[in-house]
Amino acid sequence: MTHPTDATCVFCKIVAGQLPSFKLLEDEATIAFMDINPVNPGHALAVAKGHWPTVDVIPADVLAAVARTAQKVAKAAMTTLKPAGVNLVQANGPAAGQSVPHLHIHIMPRRPGDDVSLNWEPKAGDRAEIEAIYKKLKAAL
Ligand code: 5GP
C-alpha cells in the first residue's frame, strides 16, 4: 500500500526501518512500538504508517486502523503489566502537546501517584457558554 511520507519525520524513518524501534506489531496500515521516553513502564505508540500529521487530515479508515492497533497494545499492557489504569492519548498540534507531527496514539499505563499530568479536576461550566459552543459544533457536523 502506498502512503504519504516525509523524509525528515522520525516516525516515517521508523516505519521505513531506517531507525530502530522496539516494534510490537505491524499491519498493512499501522505499526506499534515502545516510546523512547516512557512516562511509565510500558508506554507505547500506535502509529499510522503514512505521514498524516493530525486527526483532521488522516483518512478515517487509517485512523480506525490506528485505534484497533492501540486497543491490541492496551489489552496486552493490561493483561501483562496489570497497571492501575491506561490512558490512550492522541495530540494534535504543539499546543496540545504534539511533538512529532505524524499521527499516533499513546498507550500509557498509569499507576497511582505517578506525576503524569493528564488528570484535571472537573469544574462546573457555564451552561449558556456550553450551549452556544454546542450549537456551533453541531452546525459543523
Ligand atoms: P507527541 O508529543 O507527539 O504526542 O508524542 C511523540 C512521542 O514520540 C513522545 O512520547 C516521544 O518520546 C516519542 N518519540 C520521539 N522520537 C522517538 C523515537 O525516535 N523513537 C521512539 N520509539 N519514540 C520517539
Ligand code: ZN
Ligand atoms: Zn511521518
